[in-house]
Amino acid sequence: MAVRLQDVAEHAGVSMKTVSNVVRNYAHVSPQMRERVQRAIDELGYRPNIMGRRLATGRTGLLALAFADVTLPYFAELARVVADEAERRGYRVLLEQTEGTIEGERAVVSAGESGLVDGMIFQPSVMNSAELAQSRTDIPLVVLGENAAPLTVDRIMIDNVEAARIATQHLLSQGRTRIAFAGHEASGPSRTSLLRIAGYQQALEDAGHTADPQLLIASSAVSAGSAVQAVGAAIDAGLRFDGLVCRDDLAAIGALRALQERDFRVPEDVAVTGWDNTPMTAVTYPSITSIAPDMRALATRAVDMLLDRVSGFDGMGRHELAPFSLVVRESAPTMS
Amino acid sequence: MAVRLQDVAEHAGVSMKTVSNVVRNYAHVSPQMRERVQRAIDELGYRPNIMGRRLATGRTGLLALAFADVTLPYFAELARVVADEAERRGYRVLLEQTEGTIEGERAVVSAGESGLVDGMIFQPSVMNSAELAQSRTDIPLVVLGENAAPLTVDRIMIDNVEAARIATQHLLSQGRTRIAFAGHEASGPSRTSLLRIAGYQQALEDAGHTADPQLLIASSAVSAGSAVQAVGAAIDAGLRFDGLVCRDDLAAIGALRALQERDFRVPEDVAVTGWDNTPMTAVTYPSITSIAPDMRALATRAVDMLLDRVSGFDGMGRHELAPFSLVVRESAPTMS
DNA sequence: ATGAAAGCGCTAACAC
């Protein structure tokens, strides 16, 4: 079988403690002893067994990252940067997908086993904060996004209202006067959608317009395909607009297609904004102006806050905002 | 601290063995005993500690999935379906990203620690099979894709030559006569690209054409952005073609933009095919005809082969092919 | 600076 610490100890003629010290780079080991042990390690090809270590220390070096679905570009981006930030702190990431269903989310936060991960970063889609607050009390939790967030738990998000206001204002400042919003869920809009709609409405009202409920184009799901349907159907039903704030990039991509199918020009006839600044927005034609959350800052803080708690921090939940910006591209350019 | 097996045992007035039997659903436990123990478990809120179990059994219930980058849609799709298949077999998935660099790949296959995962599914980008064969001999490995694959290791891929032949033939059958290939790496094409180019060439030759090296449009990286550049530059340099086989969907999306920027109509002027059938291909305008690997089959076999070995199977490396199909969409339709 | 031994939480012989 595998080489154990004890094998190395015997091979080197020292105690397990000494080998352990060398493996973990403990300071107080004499150079010659260190070298002697290191040789034994190399000769035997010894690799410390993580699980044995874990059992002894109580730390696994694993973080769980839970969200709806990695195939949604925003979450892929999130996984990428969280894994990266975790890694530079010596942690690995376990992916947990919830499918965006309450069952999936419950499964994830109510683990039937303990000790696997040291903490969890979770972006809920549907679970409310009351339920979240009662779950997974065994390990630290950091919540991402604007859905559920018990006061007892750390959370980080961007200011959705403000970002939506800025996107909408951008369209207004370019002379658009009839601005629609697309991509929120048809049945029971998520908190995310509600906040973005609120910001959209606020920008309109700030500019002296009144928000028209007719201009809210709901989508059957958070996907580009359903946005194609929804926006297409709205246009076919006679709805007209010269600006379109989309709930997310997928909706924007779908809207682009729906508009182009019907010979509307973007941005000439309709200017469009997306949300998340996913890689695809740079290469569509036209490319898409999009709200860009600072993913690196988001992930950095999320991991840091989590590891704070892993190392014993026990204050109240910290609720923080991550920066964002509006990346202006062809679908809603800044015109001079 | 946390409730342990022993706490439950004491609380229920039975031995640890009995509690363990109940927890693991061991058959030979009397109903009343099971109930009594279960009550104790519920009262104390006991959750088995995975690491303790692991150390005792030698199994972690964890699989590593390693590839370049989850933000590439194909890999996101892969992560999704592998995680899903693993889960239904009682395993969780640890994400490992290599950035597509040799350092990243080495880091992944030469783990400085052991015992974390029971096995690993790895899609190499650059590592050769000789090097791969010498790595990670401690745990079972299944290789995905057409890059490195030691004979001693299980591997699964699709028939790239045949798929490329079919995509190209599709364009030929629609009357296209001057067909280019785009998206392979400019400096040292990957084995993947070479196989796809071989299939492309074969289709051309089968149809009595001669493959023209001029029509190979290399890209500086595997990304949509660099495909925009490469295809755009080729056109600007005077290259003309009426069909375009792209190495992957990202290249196809980039090509679409490059063509549309220059007022070429797709598919009228140029018919385009992609590869991977990633979700985006259904919602671009035009939507993209694409080679669709059977991801479910791929993931199912990969996980099954891996778990075979985890449970002791020790035969030669099995090299298998997963099915694929050509999904015809607007960018290269079938015309009557 | 190094060694001896206890234990992290669980499973699996082996006994009863």
Place this chain on the structure above:
DNA sequence: GTGTTAGCGCTTTCAT
């Protein structure tokens, strides 16, 4: 069917 006990591989007091 249930209890006893010896590890799994490592870390960590506590001695020396």
